Amino acid sequence: MVKKNIKKFPLLGIVILVLGIVATAALTLSGVNPFIRAAPPENPENIRITNITDTSFTLTYETQASVIGTIAYGKDQLLGQVGLDDRDQASGSPAQYNIHSITIRDLQPQTKYFFSILSGKTTYLNNGILFTTTTGSPVSSKPTSEEPLSGILNMPDGTKPHEAIVYVTTDGGQTLSTLVKSTGLYIIPLNTIRKSNGSEALILTQNAKLQMLAIASDNSQSKVILLAGQRNPVPNITLSSNYDFTLASTPLASTSALPIGFPEFALDKTISATPQIDTPKDNQTFTDSQPLLQGQALPNATVDITIHSNVITAQVIADQQGNWTYRPPTPLPPGEHTITITTRDKFGILQTITKTFTIFWSGTQVAEAATPSATPTLKITPTQAPTPTLKPTQTTTGSPTPGFTPVPTAPHFILTPTTTGGKQIPPTGSESAFPAALIGLVTMGAGVVLFLVTYSGL
Numbered sequence: 001m002v003k004k005n006i007k008k009f010p011l012l013g014i015v016i017l018v019l020g021i022v023a024t025a026a027l028t029l030s031g032v033n034p035f036i037r038a039a040p041p042e043n044p045e046n047i048r049i050t051n052i053t054d055t056s057f058t059l060t061y062e063t064q065a066s067v068i069g070t071i072a073y074g075k076d077q078l079l080g081q082v083g084l085d086d087r088d089q090a091s092g093s094p095a096q097y098n099i100h101s102i103t104i105r106d107l108q109p110q111t112k113y114f115f116s117i118l119s120g121k122t123t124y125l126n127n128g129i130l131f132t133t134t135t136g137s138p139v140s141s142k143p144t145s146e147e148p149l150s151g152i153l154n155m156p157d158g159t160k161p162h163e164a165i166v167y168v169t170t171d172g173g174q175t176l177s178t179l180v181k182s183t184g185l186y187i188i189p190l191n192t193i194r195k196s197n198g199s200e201a202l203i204l205t206q207n208a209k210l211q212m213l214a215i216a217s218d219n220s221q222s223k224v225i226l227l228a229g230q231r232n233p234v235p236n237i238t239l240s241s242n243y244d245f246t247l248a249s250t251p252l253a254s255t256s257a258l259p260i261g262f263p264e265f266a267l268d269k270t271i272s273a274t275p276q277i278d279t280p281k282d283n284q285t286f287t288d289s290q291p292l293l294q295g296q297a298l299p300n301a302t303v304d305i306t307i308h309s310n311v312i313t314a315q316v317i318a319d320q321q322g323n324w325t326y327r328p329p330t331p332l333p334p335g336e337h338t339i340t341i342t343t344r345d346k347f348g349i350l351q352t353i354t355k356t357f358t359i360f361w362s363g364t365q366v367a368e369a370a371t372p373s374a375t376p377t378l379k380i381t382p383t384q385a386p387t388p389t390l391k392p393t394q395t396t397t398g399s400p401t402p403g404f405t406p407v408p409t410a411p412h413f414i415l416t417p418t419t420t421g422g423k424q425i426p427p428t429g430s431e432s433a434f435p436a437a438l439i440g441l442v443t444m445g446a447g448v449v450l451f452l453v454t455y456s457g458l
Contacts (some may be wrong), residue, residue, distance in 0.1 A: 042067045042120030044100075046215075049349060050167065050177040052198060054109035054138045058086075059102045060165060060177055062215070063119055069100040071122075077130055081117075086179060097216035101179050102269075102413075107135050132350040133226045136198035144206060146191040151234030152184045153214055153222075160184040161239060163217035170210050170228075180214075190231070197300055204228045205287045209246070213241060275303075275343045280357035287360050289331035296322050297343045304342040306454035309335065318343075332359050 044061040051058035072079040083104045088094050100119075107113065114130040116123050153164055166188065174194050180186045182418070206229035215221040215238050226245040226454060237243060241251035276296040280286070284371060294411035297303050297318040300342045305314045310332050318324040340354040 032386065041065055041124060044117055044119050044124055047117075047349075048177070049133050050175050051103065052133070052136050053192075053194075054136045055107050056103060056105045057107070057113075057135065059083075059100075059104075059115070059117070059134055059175060061100050061117070061119075062217075063100065066096040066098050066121065067120035068094045068096055068118075069120075071104070071115045072116045072118065073100050073104060073112060073113055075111060075199050079112050079114060079116065080131075080355075096186075097163060098156060099165050099179070099215070101165060101177065109135055110140050111135050122349055126349070134344070134350065139194060139199075139201055141201045143191040144201070144203070145190075146193070147232040147424075148188055149186075149188045149210070149212075149234065152236050153180055153186065153216075154184060154236060154238050155216070155220070156240055161216040161218075164239070165215055166217075167213040170202075170204065170208055170335075172196055173204075174198070186214075190228075192328070212237075233366055235287040275341065275345055275353060277339065277353055278357055279342060279354045282341065283356055284359055284360045289333075289359055290328050291327060291332075291357070291359075292327050293339055294325040295322065295341065297324055297341075298322055298345070301343050306340045307332070308338045308340065309333075310337065334359050334361050359389060365450055399425070 041064045043261050047059070047061040049057055049059055061069070063069070071083045072081070073083055084092070084094055085097060086101045086103050087097070089103075104113070112132055112134045114132050116126075116130055118126055147167055149172075153161055155161055161180060163178060164186075166180060166186045166448060167175055167177045168174040168188055170193075173196055176188050176190075176193065178186055178188045178375040190204060193202050193204065194200065198242070206227065208228040210226050210228055210231065211232075212226070213221065213223035214224070214237060220239040222237050222239050223242045224234070224237060224245065225243070232246050235243070235245055235249045240253065243249075243251055247358060273297075278294070278295045279293055280291070293305075294301075297321045297334050299318060299320050301318045303316050303318060303321070303324045305316060305326050306312070307328060312328055314326060316324050316326050320398075326339075336356060336358050338354055340352060340446055342350060343353045345351050
């Protein structure tokens with residue numbers, strides 16, 4: 001009787017062994033490596049375009065993981081050129097960073113450029129399409145003798161930040177950015193600063209208020225207010241503390257220490273977070289065949305408008321409050337139409353927004369859409385693409401050329417996974433899959449041991 005039961009154990013061992021193999025194989029085929037834990041994110045965060053001039057612009061962003069960051073760019077969607085991080089342009093060899101700053105130079109004035117961001121092993125697009133930005137117009141005036149803005153950043157423990165970046169802006173002026181050196185030193189030239197629309201030079205008075213935003217790779221940051229007369233040198237800044245040097249050189253006890261509260265970066269409160277189409281609302285209906293269309297943009301910004309189905313193109317200028325309006329010059333036929341606007345947001349990104357509306361025959365019943373108008377949200381969608389093999393065209397050194405665009409503290413892009421060629425981009429690792437894979441491997445091992453032990457007892 002005992003020998004009969006022992007003979008059954010080899011079969012049980014084989015069953016357990018097969019189950020372990022099946023479980024492990026299933027995890028492998030599903031794209032999960034049981035030995036790889038979730039990888040640190042390489043998604044670009046807080047993407048900003050700064051330092052726009054007639055011949056250059058700077059792209060900055062942050063990643064939680066230390067990864068290589070480059071951009072592919074060009075005057076058309078074929079791109080064709082590659083830009084390296086400012087720290088890599090002299091050597092031509094890309095390195096890994098958490099804070100990325102890529103300055104593209106030798107561009108043509110008033111020209112639209114397309115680009116994509118290669119962060120780590122993934123190419124990121126703007127909601128499935130290439131990013132775009134446009135260079136400014138030439139400024140006839142020569143650089144002034146303005147002193148640069150400079151100072152030292154320290155970590156709370158007294159050490160220097162491993163990586164950090166500083167932004168500065170002023171009311172009615174451009175936003176400039178520069179990387180912080182390993183010594184904690186930052187220098188931002190102010191002798192070519194322009195007005196916020198980039199059309200002409202801005203002359204700073206000694207009492208002009210400047211706002212600074214300093215960010216380190218560990219996500220610590222400081223907001224600073226100072227007068228232009230205090231810019232060289234700026235009193236030392238300890239990251240994670242906010243300062244108003246117009247009142248004192250010590251950190252603020254809290255953001256409510258000022259009577260009006262510490263302002264958000266940037267100063268210009270009239271700039272909305274994103275361009276908007278207020279009218280029409282989504283799927284709104286009209287009996288007026290020439291409806292008044294309106295929305296929000298940057299103050300004095302150019303807004304390109306296209307009405308589809310009865311193709312009409314136009315260009316309007318927003319007023320000083322950022323309001324724009326447009327009425328079609330000819331009646332639109334009854335039926336469904338779309339309006340598309342393209343204009344730059346306050347981060348320097350050209351946004352394209354589309355809404356649908358319907359024209360009814362005059363005198364017919366109108367069923368107004370009940371859906372409220374929502375503020376468009378710009379998203380970044382990662383798309384697998386081959387790593388560009390072109391050699392970089394940038395070989396210059398030094399601080400980025402100043403440009404313009406106010407810069408906020410809050411993230412203004414939402415990263416969402418997308419599909420390419422009908423397949424979901426696989427994750428780099430899964431925390432939840434690890435225990436399941438481990439159980440499969442243990443089960444397989446137990447089957448082997450049980451089989452060997454029982455088989456030897458036959």
